Amino acid sequence: MEKLTDTMKAKTTITTGFNKVMQLKSKTMQFKRRNNIFNVFFRTISALAFLSLTIEPTLAQQDFSQVEIIPHQLTDNIYYLEGQGGNIGVSIGEDGVFMIDDQFAPLSEKILDTLEDLSDQPVRFVINTHQHPDHIGGNQNMGREGAVIVAHENVRTALAAGFTNGDLAQALTADQRIGLPIVTFTDSVDFHLNGDDIHVFYNGSGHTNGDSFVFFRQSNIIHTGDVFRTVAYPRVDVGAGGTFHGIVASYEKLLEISDANTRFLPGHGVVSTQADVLSQLQMFKTIANRVQNAIDDGMSLEQVLAAGLTAEYDARWGDPQGMLTAVFNELIIR
Numbered sequence: 001m002e003k004l005t006d007t008m009k010a011k012t013t014i015t016t017g018f019n020k021v022m023q024l025k026s027k028t029m030q031f032k033r034r035n036n037i038f039n040v041f042f043r044t045i046s047a048l049a050f051l052s053l054t055i056e057p058t059l060a061q062q063d064f065s066q067v068e069i070i071p072h073q074l075t076d077n078i079y080y081l082e083g084q085g086g087n088i089g090v091s092i093g094e095d096g097v098f099m100i101d102d103q104f105a106p107l108s109e110k111i112l113d114t115l116e117d118l119s120d121q122p123v124r125f126v127i128n129t130h131q132h133p134d135h136i137g138g139n140q141n142m143g144r145e146g147a148v149i150v151a152h153e154n155v156r157t158a159l160a161a162g163f164t165n166g167d168l169a170q171a172l173t174a175d176q177r178i179g180l181p182i183v184t185f186t187d188s189v190d191f192h193l194n195g196d197d198i199h200v201f202y203n204g205s206g207h208t209n210g211d212s213f214v215f216f217r218q219s220n221i222i223h224t225g226d227v228f229r230t231v232a233y234p235r236v237d238v239g240a241g242g243t244f245h246g247i248v249a250s251y252e253k254l255l256e257i258s259d260a261n262t263r264f265l266p267g268h269g270v271v272s273t274q275a276d277v278l279s280q281l282q283m284f285k286t287i288a289n290r291v292q293n294a295i296d297d298g299m300s301l302e303q304v305l306a307a308g309l310t311a312e313y314d315a316r317w318g319d320p321q322g323m324l325t326a327v328f329n330e331l332i333i334r
């Protein structure tokens with residue numbers, strides 16, 4: 001993994017040199033784009049300020065100037081881009097660039113530069129896996145580039161509410177609308193691009209109430225958004241309609257539709273296998289059983305949090321309190 005990253009970094013350095021030449025050639029175009037991006041940048045910040053930022057770092061706290069966008073190649077035409085925020089899935093080819101999530105607005109220009117290195121085609125579609133700012137922050141910039149933004153209908157509702165402080169009856173400006181998903185679905189939508197049948201589907205509330213999974217059927221790769229991650233215990237954004245049992249159900253669905261060769265691209269973390277998904281699922285079930293037993297024994301949330309129920313997992317997965325609280329609150333009302 002380390003070695004692969006170094007190789008990609010070297011590749012990025014070489015392409016950066018190539019870019020310098022290309023920059024002269026496309027100076028006018030770049031200037032136009034830069035203007036667009038900075039025009040919408042401040043409006044994006046004010047809109048994002050209304051979103052639920054309690055569980056993600058805020059834009060104001062982050063310095064994006066040092067962030068490098070690193071492309072990782074998965075197949076001839078599928079990549080993911082690592083920068084800051086959620087992993088961006090990318091399919092390139094003759095049919096155009098198909099993109100999953102777009103990180104933060106201040107990174108859009110770097111992301112577009114990286115995509116230009118990979119493909120001479122424009123960004124045609126952007127899927128939003130869910131509503132969190134580190135996955136949708138570049139929406140307005142991508143919309144201005146002409147991309148069609150697609151998401152579960154709950155993502156659009158949440159983002160629209162973010163612009164109007166929760167008042168869904170309030171009309172949105174053209175600037176606001178260009179950053180919203182203009183195509184929404186409730187169950188699934190399929191794309192047929194770049195030699196792949198791409199199945200985008202909803203499996204109920206998990207990380208949020210609008211989580212989409214993106215299954216490249218021929219390439220056998222699934223972008224899981226933040227439902228499946230490899231960096232920490234699952235994050236249940238209760239305020240955004242997330243549920244722990246929904247995350248468990250989603251893992252079961254992921255196992256059902258995948259095989260031993262499937263590669264899982266998580267919202268955060270490294271490309272994983274079915275065995276990784278299964279092992280996390282087993283851990284969730286073990287933890288949920290322990291919480292249920294604690295509830296049956298009459299323990300309070302405070303006691304559950306102090307009981308060390310996840311002790312053997314914490315070194316790998318970190319602080320369990322958020323997850324345990326969600327599990328407790330869901331199980332206690334059953």
Ligand SMILES: [Zn+2]
Binds near residue numbers: 130132207226
């Ligand atoms: Zn998220």
